[in-house]
Amino acid sequence: MQLYKNFCRETIDENGSLIDFELAFKDNYNFGYDVVDELARLTPNDKAVVWTNPDKEERVFTFADIANLSNKAANVFKKYGIQKGDKVLVILKRNYEYWYIAPALHKLGAVIIPATNLLTQSDIAYRVNTANIKAAVCTPDGCTAEDVLAVASQPNTLETVFVPRRNVFGAVDLTTEINEASGELERVETKATEPMLIYFTSGTTGYPKAVEHNHTYTLAHIITAKYWQCVIDGGLHLTVAETGWGKASWGKIYGQWLCGSAVMVYDFDKFSPGKLLRIMEKYSVTTFCAPPTVYRYFIKKGMDRYDLSSLVHLTTAGEALNTEVFDRVFEQTGIHLREGFGQTESVLMLANYAGIDAKPGSMGKPTALYDIHIVDEDGNELAPNEVGEIVVYPPKDKPQYGIFVSYYNNEDLYSKVWRNGMYHTGDTAYKDEDGYFWYVGRVDDLIKTRGFRVGPFEIENVIMQYPNVLECAVIGVPDSDRGQAIKAIVKMVDGIPHSKDLENKIKTFCNKRMASYKWIQTLELVDEFPKTISGKIKRKDLREN
Numbered sequence: 001m002q003l004y005k006n007f008c009r010e011t012i013d014e015n016g017s018l019i020d021f022e023l024a025f026k027d028n029y030n031f032g033y034d035v036v037d038e039l040a041r042l043t044p045n046d047k048a049v050v051w052t053n054p055d056k057e058e059r060v061f062t063f064a065d066i067a068n069l070s071n072k073a074a075n076v077f078k079k080y081g082i083q084k085g086d087k088v089l090v091i092l093k094r095n096y097e098y099w100y101i102a103p104a105l106h107k108l109g110a111v112i113i114p115a116t117n118l119l120t121q122s123d124i125a126y127r128v129n130t131a132n133i134k135a136a137v138c139t140p141d142g143c144t145a146e147d148v149l150a151v152a153s154q155p156n157t158l159e160t161v162f163v164p165r166r167n168v169f170g171a172v173d174l175t176t177e178i179n180e181a182s183g184e185l186e187r188v189e190t191k192a193t194e195p196m197l198i199y200f201t202s203g204t205t206g207y208p209k210a211v212e213h214n215h216t217y218t219l220a221h222i223i224t225a226k227y228w229q230c231v232i233d234g235g236l237h238l239t240v241a242e243t244g245w246g247k248a249s250w251g252k253i254y255g256q257w258l259c260g261s262a263v264m265v266y267d268f269d270k271f272s273p274g275k276l277l278r279i280m281e282k283y284s285v286t287t288f289c290a291p292p293t294v295y296r297y298f299i300k301k302g303m304d305r306y307d308l309s310s311l312v313h314l315t316t317a318g319e320a321l322n323t324e325v326f327d328r329v330f331e332q333t334g335i336h337l338r339e340g341f342g343q344t345e346s347v348l349m350l351a352n353y354a355g356i357d358a359k360p361g362s363m364g365k366p367t368a369l370y371d372i373h374i375v376d377e378d379g380n381e382l383a384p385n386e387v388g389e390i391v392v393y394p395p396k397d398k399p400q401y402g403i404f405v406s407y408y409n410n411e412d413l414y415s416k417v418w419r420n421g422m423y424h425t426g427d428t429a430y431k432d433e434d435g436y437f438w439y440v441g442r443v444d445d446l447i448k449t450r451g452f453r454v455g456p457f458e459i460e461n462v463i464m465q466y467p468n469v470l471e472c473a474v475i476g477v478p479d480s481d482r483g484q485a486i487k488a489i490v491k492m493v494d495g496i497p498h499s500k501d502l503e504n505k506i507k508t509f510c511n512k513r514m515a516s517y518k519w520i521q522t523l524e525l526v527d528e529f530p531k532t533i534s535g536k537i538k539r540k541d542l543r544e545n
Contacts, residue, residue: 001042001043001046001233001260002233002258002259003035003042003257003258004219004222004258007023007025007029007219007222007258008022008023008024008222009021009022009024010022013355016354017353017355017356018223018368020368021223021367022398023216023220023401025216025219026192027191028189028191028192029192029215029216030106030107030109030192030215031215031254032070032074032103032104032106032107033107033187035254035257036063036066036067036070036257039063039257040062040063040066044062045062045063045064046062046063046260046262047060047062047236047262048061048063048065048066048257048263049061049066049096049099049263049265050236050262050265050283051094051096051265052265052266052267052279052283053266053268054267059096061096061099061100063257066103067103068183069100069104069178070100070103070104071104071107071184071185072178072181072182072183073100073101073174073181074105074107074108075182076162076178076181077105077108077110077135078108079177079181080135080160081159082105082108082110082134082135083108083110084108084110085195086108086110086134087110087111087113087131087132087133087198088110088111088112088133088134088135088137089115089128089133089136090112090113090114090115090136090243091114091115091116091136091137091139091144092137092138092139092244093117093139093141093242093243093267093269094243094265094266094268095139095140095141095243096265096267097137097165097174098114098243101137102253107185107188109189109194111195111198111212112196112197113133114197114199115127115200115244116245116534117139117141117144117242117244118244118533119147119533120147121147121150121151124147124148124151125156126207126208127200127208127210128156128157128158129156129157130200130210130408130409131198131210131408132157133157133158134158134159134160135158135160135161136148136152136160136162137162137163137164137174138161138162138171139163140164140166141269145166145168145171146168148161149161149168149171152170160172164178190215192214192216193216194214194215195213195405196214196217196218197212197213197217198210198211198213198408199211199245199246199344201344201345209410209413210407210410211246211345211407211408212405212407212408213404214405216402217254217347217401218249219254219401220347220401220402221250221347222255222259223255223347223353224250224251224342225251225254225255225256225258225259225261226255226259227367228315228340228351228352228353228367229255229313229315230287230313230315230354231255231256231261231286231287231313232261232286232312233259233260233261234261234262235260235261235286235287236262236263236264236283236287237251237261237262237264237285237286237288237289238263238280238285238288238289239251239252239288239289239290240276240289240290245534247317250289250317250342251263251289252265264280266279271294271297273294273300273301274301276294277298277301277305277306277308278306281306281308285311286310287311287312287313288311288313289314289316289317290316291316291318292316292319292320292322292325293535295316295325295329295337296470298329298332299325299332303329303333304331304332308333311333311335312335313335313338314335314337315338315340316337316339317340317342319536320457320460320461321337321339321360321361322460322461323360323465324461324464324465325337326360326361337358337360338351338352338353338358338364339358339361339363339364340353340363340364341364341437343425343427345404345417345425346402346403346404347402348367349366349369349370349372349390349392349425350363350365350366350390350437351363351364351365351367352364359434361438361461362432362437362438363436363437363438363439364436364437369400369401369402370392371392371393371394371395372390372392372393373390373391373392373393374387374388374389374391374429374430374431375391375422376389377389379420379422382430384430384431384432386430387428388429389424389425389443390425390429390437391422391423391424392425393421393422394423426443427440427441427442428440428442428443428445428455439455439457440455447474447475447476447484448483449476449483449484449485449486450482450483450517454517454518456473456474458514459486459488459514459518460473460474462510462513462514463488463490463506465509466505466510468493468496469490469491469493469506470491470492470493471491471529472490472491473537473542474489474520475487475539475542475543476543477543485522486519486520486522487520487521487523487524488507488510488520488522489523489526489542490506490526491525491526498525502525503523503524503525504523506523529542530542
């Protein structure tokens with residue numbers, strides 16, 4: 001059921017393109033009560049989650065199941081003193097518990113802090129101390145629970161650790177407690193504008209920032225799901241993301257349920273393109289979203305070798321999309337990839353969304369929630385095809401939804417990104433004559449060579465056209481004549497031997513296809529890239545080596 005219609009007013013043109021969108025909700029809106037419980041009342045037997053893992057275990061949860069289990073979990077948390085405003089760290093990978101733990105915490109008015117199981121003890125301690133976290137829910141897999149308990153033994157605010165499906169000394173047996181808890185829950189009154197969720201970003205420099213969203217964040221993802229991912233009422237959507245990352249909120253719960261789609265969860269640890277494609281084939285996934293890297297592996301595996309006839313829409317985000325990937329995916333599936341852009345601090349900002357023609361390699365156009373511009377270092381708007389920073393102008397006559405409400409406990413940093421009355425994304429791009437935005441790079445990643453400003457992606461896009469290139473990164477390195485010289489670091493697919501001859505061939509191939517000021521001066525082949533905990537290439541580390 002497409003419950004989203006209860007929470008918004010939308011205007012659509014003759015092409016099906018969304019041209020105006022306004023949220024409409026009660027002051028006490030809460031996703032747990034007003035979406036999950038309402039879906040359980042109206043369509044109790046509709047699928048909410050289809051879960052499986054590499055061991056071929058399977059669990060299917062209806063909305064009635066999610067409503068009941070979230071009530072039970074909320075009552076357990078209440079029993080252990082968790083109440084409105086308390087911060088709760090949730091490290092559940094792709095474990096099925098996440099899909100009723102999150103609504104349970106929303107119902108209580110607690111602030112959920114999803115995190116990856118890749119965190120070290122020091123990472124966990126940093127989050128606990130920064131956000132004054134009171135409790136944690138940990139995956140039964142691996143040693144995460146032990147690490148969290150070790151942090152809890154230190155002087156800090158962390159009082160209680162919950163672990164499902166496993167008895168861990170010092171932790172609460174969450175599964176047993178939920179089984180014994182009541183399924184009746186009295187509504188806890190929350191305001192739509194009160195804090196609901198915090199994500200710690202995985203930036204390439206400095207300590208992670210605590211990005212805080214309120215309850216309206218869930219509704220702002222209607223556009224993400226309905227007009228970009230194009231999820232189907234009664235369909236099955238799969239987004240490749242672990243629940244510790246912001247992409248899970250984009251593609252694994254809020255907008256999908258609001259728009260009537262169940263979510264497919266493949267609970268894996270080691271990525272295998274073949275196994276994931278078989279899951280999509282077996283469960284007849286209808287819509288799919290993943291970063292370009294996943295599609296690159298799919299292309300090598302051959303998407304056309306699998307029965308993906310149920311697929312109707314494909315989207316990608318998380319890194320810039322090379323046109324080579326776009327073309328090959330279309331060749332193998334007959335579906336055009338549609339790229340989108342947003343941040344942990346926002347919902348979908350730019351997209352090749354429904355109703356407009358997708359331009360390969362472009363991030364698309366602004367969604368109906370945002371007034372987006374390209375400006376120079378002084379905040380002046382730039383002409384088409386000039387590179388500058390992506391900024392958001394707040395609306396003049398209505399609230400701005402979907403953008404974070406604070407960096408928790410860091411007002412100075414929040415004020416910095418909202419300087420001059422606009423939100424500075426820190427990402428650079430240019431806008432063409434048709435209003436499409438084209439990604440260039442992070443502000444700090446721009447290369448200044450021979451008086452020109454060059455974005456790494458412009459060159460990376462060409463490198464990816466060379467056969468058997470899997471990943472690449474382009475950086476500027478000091479050069480006495482140019483200011484900066486352009487260096488490319490390239491990872492080939494497995495089995496391709498490294499050689500000086502191959503380096504020269506790639507460099508020659510690329511330089512023949514680019515303006516001379518973009519030419520690669522040096523090229524290095526590597527086996528692996530230094531990456532952030534979320535899998536992004538650490539360009540800063542590359543520049544320092």
